[in-house]
Amino acid sequence: MKKTIFLSLIIVLSFVACNEKNDVDTQKPQIDMTIDGASPLNCQTIYYGEPFKFKALFKDNDALGSYSIGLHNNFDNHSHTTEINECAHDAIKDAVNPFIFSKEYMIDKDKKESLVEFEMCFDKGNDKGNFDDGDYHFFISLTDKNGWSQKKGLSIKLLHR
């Protein structure tokens, strides 16, 4: 009697445990910054007013969605990176006129792979004067069509030259 119960329990449990769906997407997209010429890289210095290249390879098993690039100051060293190598940070300081950037970019529909390469250039300042030099955090977020997301955080320096 007890054995029967135990056996049936195991059967129920294994049924339950195996009852997974195979037809839905359960994979996150990927941000590949190991490709040749990927940019920016962790610890890189970017200069205000000078163009630099953004290059990354985005991949997904199903279909890519969109990506966003965000930059904000890291003067208090609050941000860290997803990279293994940490960079040398400047001393902690208060922001006066920090540079802020946040933009969403669409990826063509139903693409499984997208090599993104374009030039970016940040203004030297605004009506309040020059933007602050120092440590910034370069944040990339990528989604796929189903709402899975992948994040990459890079430490960079933004300076005037």
Add this chain to the structure above:
Amino acid sequence: MNRIFMLFMSINLFVSSLYAQDISSLSGRVIDKQNKPLIGACLLLTPSDKGAITDADGRFNITNIKKGKYALEVSFVGYEQQTKQIYIDKKISLEVQMKQQILCLHEVVVTYEHSKKREREESLNIEIINKDFLKQNIGGSLMKSIERLPGISTIDVGSGQSKPMIRGMSFNRVVVLENGVKHEGQQWGADHGLEIDQFAVNCLEVIKGPASLRYGSDAVGGVVNIENYKYCADNTFGGEVNLTTKTNNALYGGSLSLYGRKKWFYFDARMTWLDYGDYCVPTDSVSVYSFKIPLHKRRLRNTAGNEKDFRVTLGYIGDKFTDKFFVSSINSEAGFFANAHGIEPVNVDDDVYDASRRDILEPKQKVNHLKILNHAKWEIDNLSLVSDLGFQRNLRQEHSPYVSHGYMPPLFPENLGYEENLERLFDKYVSSANFYADLKCGEKLFLSSGVNFEYQKNNIDGRDFMIPSFWQVTLGVYFIGRYVLDEHNSFQAGLRYDYGKIHTDDYYDWFPSIDETTNTEVYLQRSEELNREFSNLSWSLGYNYFVDKLSLKANLGKSFRMPIAKELSANGINYHHFSYEVGDKNLSPEVSYQLDLGIDFLTEKFGVGISPFINYFTNYIYLNPTSEHDSQYGNGNQIFEYKESEVLRYGGEFYAKYMVLPTLECGVVGEFVYSEQMTGDKKGFSLPFSPPASLLFNAKYKRHLCSLIRNFYVQVDYRLTASQKNIVPPEEITDGYQTFNIGLGCDFEFNKQTINLSMMLQNVLDTKYFNHTSFYRLINVPEAGRNFVVNLLIPFKIKK
């Protein structure tokens, strides 16, 4: 105990019949208020040593009694003891009507009879637990302590905050009632716990399934019904001291209660104080969205907290009228895991955060919950009338250092009217009034009807926006009829009408953003003024069948839930998992149909039961992760939108238990839920926070060791949880796991004082595992490691 007593009594009867000389006798019946026979009631005739136990018809017969004056004591578990002065000569026949005892739960736990009766009347599946269960299974919070029940899990943040989850339904889909009034906090937030003092709970009942009919719109997933009133015998004054400690988060705490009764008046007061440090996880570092965060001494940085609770009940017990007036104040403060709060995982100054385990630094939450309730009950013949009036204020403050993001100015401006570090504040005022009438029409028909009214006003403050200020009114009227066909069959049917109105305020940013098209500064509108009205007719049909050891239940019902302010008007960053949440003002109220079944077979030694359900939502409201990003407020956080889709869910629980020996019981409990979205963006996906299937094996050994050590028990729980592969973004597949808990306890005598000791070793093997329904699962934080809990309960009597 009862059996020994019975044996003793029958031997007594036998012996006395042999030697008796006079011929007087006493016979009769013991019945309850409904004139139903009470089986197994004890009768004792003093000064003789004669007694009897009632038979299956409630009858008794005591023969061979000497003529004279006697006192007849009649007792039955769960009923008030009665003493009758009688003069016996010749044959006396007598009927004793017993009154159900208002339970004094710190002494007499909820009796088997009471919970049995309740289970028979309810066609939904319910679980009833008492204070002993809570003592023996004490967790970090009340909900964590009842997680052991089949079909119940919790949504947690940290070691002290959790919310109930019934068969995968949580947040605003589960109603928590405290003393008859719906508990209203900020249920919508995953990081918000339940403001209830677990030491003050006397009895707790969980209704699994849609109980909207009686408890209103939010009870679509179930109800947790908590009672903490305590009644005592006349002229009793006493109290209890509870002392508790836990090793995992270095918790120390205590609770002191005092109670007393003089004739019709009684009081019950309690004070609870808890203080705990950061809790430990069995890992040296956690990886939050690929950001690696090392942990100092395996402690989850800044998860310390404290709780200070007060409550007083004043009551009047009359013959036909009872009244209870209840005031409570729950105050807690707890830190959030410091590295995982904000717009992205962050570095913190480890020297500051790791300097002390017990300090609560920012980010942190502070919650004050004030509750004033009055429960009045009149009993007039077959009619009973109940009024529950309540007032609550829930003040919730979240603090964190100001970090400018989006277009926020780098330095926080002065004179905004609140301090710089106030991230969010919610101040909710709730007034509620419930009236019920229960009418017994003859022996077969029971009617009940009620009105529920609630008014909520929620004000917001602070520098960050998530939901707007709002007010809402809900009104519901219901009728339920129960018809007892015969002693085996009964039917239930009910109808409910609900009306609700919600108003949300508009909200504009306090800082200007740059409009990219015009390149000008604008104060963006985050939410618009909104007025929505909802109404609905819900119904339910139930059937109960009982025969001897077998019971069957079936319930079919339609229930609904009004969308809440967050679902309609959210527009802000969720700082706990770095997403941007957006509401939809056009959402319709959720409608759900559910069929519940329950089959139980119980003998004295063996019990087995299964309770399957199937549930269909025409439109389930959930937070859908989109492929888009917000570029206005953070650094490009992913946007999550409230959407609705058709959802099919099914599952159930089962149990089997067997008394291997009179002192040893073994059992197994299993639970399983499957959900699938049938339409919408996430067609084919599951629902967020779906609990994985699990089995809990339990063995409990209990006996009286000696007169000094009573009620000794040792129990072992072995939980086997399957992996959860049915996930929806942003969740990750959670592996299965096994955990062991060992419990041990007894009542012992020390200096003539009884002390109750319960100890528990949780996660014995210090296993590193993830709980799919924990909020911290999303950021890869494993569950707490090994924990040793000691709880001492010292009851005392000042006067009896």
